[in-house]
Amino acid sequence: MSENRKSLINLNGGLTRRSALKGLGAAAGLVAAPGFVRYGQAQSSEPIKVGFQCHRTGIGAAYGRWYERVTTAAAKRINDAGGINGRPLEIIIEDDGTDPKRGAEVVEKFANQHKVDLVYGTLFSHVVVGSAPAAGELKIPYYVVSEGYHVASGKMNRYCVQPGITDVKAQARSVAPWIADNLGKKVTLVYPDYAFGHDHRDFFTPAIEAQGGQVVAKVPIPPTETSFTRYFPQIPRDTDVIYHVMVGPAVLTFVKEMGEFFGSGGPQLFGFIDSLEAVDISSPGLEFLEGSHFWEGMPRYAQPDQPDYVTAYREAVGIDQNGASANDAKDVSTAAHMFGCWETLNIIKASMEACDYKGPDDRAAMIEATEAMTEMEAGPDHPQGKKLFNGKIHQVFGEQNISQVKKGKLEVVHRTSIEDGAYEPEADYTAMSF
Amino acid sequence: MAFGPYFLLATLEGLVTAAVLSLIALGLSLVFGVMRVVNVAHGEFYMLGAVLAWWVASLFGGHPAIGFMVALVLSPLVVAAIAFVAERLVLSRLKYEPEATIVATIGLLYIIQQLALTFYGPEARPVEAPFHYRMQLPWFGYSAYKLAVIGFSIVMMLATWFVLTRTKIGLVMRATQFDRETAQAFGIPVGRVYAGVFALGAGLAAVAAVLIVPIQQAHYLMGHDPLLLSFIVVIIGGLGSLRGTVLAAVLIGLSDGIISMFFSPTLAKMLATLAVAMILVFRPQGLFGAAAR
Numbered sequence: 001m002s003e004n005r006k007s008l009i010n011l012n013g014g015l016t017r018r019s020a021l022k023g024l025g026a027a028a029g030l031v032a033a034p035g036f037v038r039y040g041q042a043q044s045s046e047p048i049k050v051g052f053q054c055h056r057t058g059i060g061a062a063y064g065r066w067y068e069r070v071t072t073a074a075a076k077r078i079n080d081a082g083g084i085n086g087r088p089l090e091i092i093i094e095d096d097g098t099d100p101k102r103g104a105e106v107v108e109k110f111a112n113q114h115k116v117d118l119v120y121g122t123l124f125s126h127v128v129v130g131s132a133p134a135a136g137e138l139k140i141p142y143y144v145v146s147e148g149y150h151v152a153s154g155k156m157n158r159y160c161v162q163p164g165i166t167d168v169k170a171q172a173r174s175v176a177p178w179i180a181d182n183l184g185k186k187v188t189l190v191y192p193d194y195a196f197g198h199d200h201r202d203f204f205t206p207a208i209e210a211q212g213g214q215v216v217a218k219v220p221i222p223p224t225e226t227s228f229t230r231y232f233p234q235i236p237r238d239t240d241v242i243y244h245v246m247v248g249p250a251v252l253t254f255v256k257e258m259g260e261f262f263g264s265g266g267p268q269l270f271g272f273i274d275s276l277e278a279v280d281i282s283s284p285g286l287e288f289l290e291g292s293h294f295w296e297g298m299p300r301y302a303q304p305d306q307p308d309y310v311t312a313y314r315e316a317v318g319i320d321q322n323g324a325s326a327n328d329a330k331d332v333s334t335a336a337h338m339f340g341c342w343e344t345l346n347i348i349k350a351s352m353e354a355c356d357y358k359g360p361d362d363r364a365a366m367i368e369a370t371e372a373m374t375e376m377e378a379g380p381d382h383p384q385g386k387k388l389f390n391g392k393i394h395q396v397f398g399e400q401n402i403s404q405v406k407k408g409k410l411e412v413v414h415r416t417s418i419e420d421g422a423y424e425p426e427a428d429y430t431a432m433s434f
Numbered sequence: 435m436a437f438g439p440y441f442l443l444a445t446l447e448g449l450v451t452a453a454v455l456s457l458i459a460l461g462l463s464l465v466f467g468v469m470r471v472v473n474v475a476h477g478e479f480y481m482l483g484a485v486l487a488w489w490v491a492s493l494f495g496g497h498p499a500i501g502f503m504v505a506l507v508l509s510p511l512v513v514a515a516i517a518f519v520a521e522r523l524v525l526s527r528l529k530y531e532p533e534a535t536i537v538a539t540i541g542l543l544y545i546i547q548q549l550a551l552t553f554y555g556p557e558a559r560p561v562e563a564p565f566h567y568r569m570q571l572p573w574f575g576y577s578a579y580k581l582a583v584i585g586f587s588i589v590m591m592l593a594t595w596f597v598l599t600r601t602k603i604g605l606v607m608r609a610t611q612f613d614r615e616t617a618q619a620f621g622i623p624v625g626r627v628y629a630g631v632f633a634l635g636a637g638l639a640a641v642a643a644v645l646i647v648p649i650q651q652a653h654y655l656m657g658h659d660p661l662l663l664s665f666i667v668v669i670i671g672g673l674g675s676l677r678g679t680v681l682a683a684v685l686i687g688l689s690d691g692i693i694s695m696f697f698s699p700t701l702a703k704m705l706a707t708l709a710v711a712m713i714l715v716f717r718p719q720g721l722f723g724a725a726a727r
Binding site for chain 1: 440443444447451498551555556557558560562563566568570574575576577649650651653656659691694695699700
């Protein structure tokens, strides 16, 4: 034993006084470094700093990669056109690991260390729910691109806004009539067992019942699950339609195992493209999807009748005809969601210009400027389509696409209207104090 | 679905879990049995096997079986080589002291995981299965590849058993396991045997990983769950006992498959953990482990 102990101590003997001091010095230098980066010019040319809370790692990594690309492209477009109020836009990225706790820490780091003007870009609903309180306490605007109903529910705070992407409640409500009319009325829901999946469960169920349909079974799946076959026997035999939505690194396994289980003779499939975001639809084992339907926020595949501004958007964010990276055909995008980053940055620009944003003192004015927005026309700033923003619930509403897999590609077969998804607001953020 | 087919599906799923699990746990058990080292980094060798399999398979065009077969040979060899180097550079320097090796393998876990994140990235990437065949049973369909996984894993297990009991290398390993000092006195190069066993253990985990990547995807965090499950298996089966490991893996795999299908996956994990607690209280050496000498 004493011999062992000696060898342990010898290991530490490599650390000399000099090298320890060197290390300490280097560490101190690193900590101090950001302080030296100061802008000598007048305040007016200092960049507007947007802290981008990015899912670079963790279960949201595929989305994070594409959110980052779209954000970079949108920021470049804004800067090429003269920036915001004549000031350049600077994006500062921090990885939140798709983790709520780290999300809150990242918001604090943005506010206290990077001194950003606002925080933006979060997708996963549990990270938004975990980070929003920090943004509220620090009184820093928090523009999320998340889909979850939590913003519209009124449970966040005045600083948390979702102006670039429709929430799940409206999405589920807008596809329900089409499902009941075209696919069937007995629906089984398969969804991830956390906030985002619960939104689907809670809002699709009444929506389909309003169409005379019913949910015959609900199959929640833990978001960290890697094997799915065991859940499929819970789907009743008399199901007409399986409504599936899945997230995380195992989505391909999920869809593949569904195919193995049912083959092409099973119930009709209606999926949220989340189940296949960043996954190639022509992957081996997915042939059974031919003819099935998906919700898409924005089409992954270039559509024959798309307007010029959509073509320009797709080129700017670097995706090809199949919605994969222009540089790597295997790197499939998260096209159905990532447009939200592009649109949200344009809304941030519009809000800052509307309130003549000068600096952090104008943060409340900026939120008020966003709240005052209503209709947004489709165009280069809003390539996904026209939108209607409700300032009371800090939530935007847009048209949704229903696409069918034809010859291994998604083709839009129906576009819902904004009214299809509309619902009565249940909150009023504008009545809350800053 | 009626009870019969439901049970059949649960059993099939359980057997696939058991097949893969027994290979991983066998590696962990060998390392502990011979070296008395609790290898916390074992799950990361598994992950590394999967990541390398993706990398190797993506280098080959043509029929997916070519890339897969090359990966099945190459990936475990590379992982074994890495484990060999890690053993020589780290564990042997610590003189296999239990506390030190646990801390060292935890360090190894993070190093391998973060290197995979840096160079492979956070994405989950699939390896194409060597063949696609879907068996249509009267009640449900099932992937024939999953059955092949069970078959191949049995072959690997028999091969390991053969090496351990019928070859000179196996004899040397068993001698080292039985009594390290006497083995050394008889001229067995204990250090090299240790390095070999550590490499073999990691290689077995990598084989399991290559088998699983066509079903699941290679992801830098995938080593976590198998590590926990194989610890459970090894504790129940008895550390260092090949027979016990395989039996416990089948037991845990099947109960996981069946309980999680009829009740919930959480309950399956709870029962497995409870079984570990009971074994530790009433039979600490495990079902087939020899009592500590």
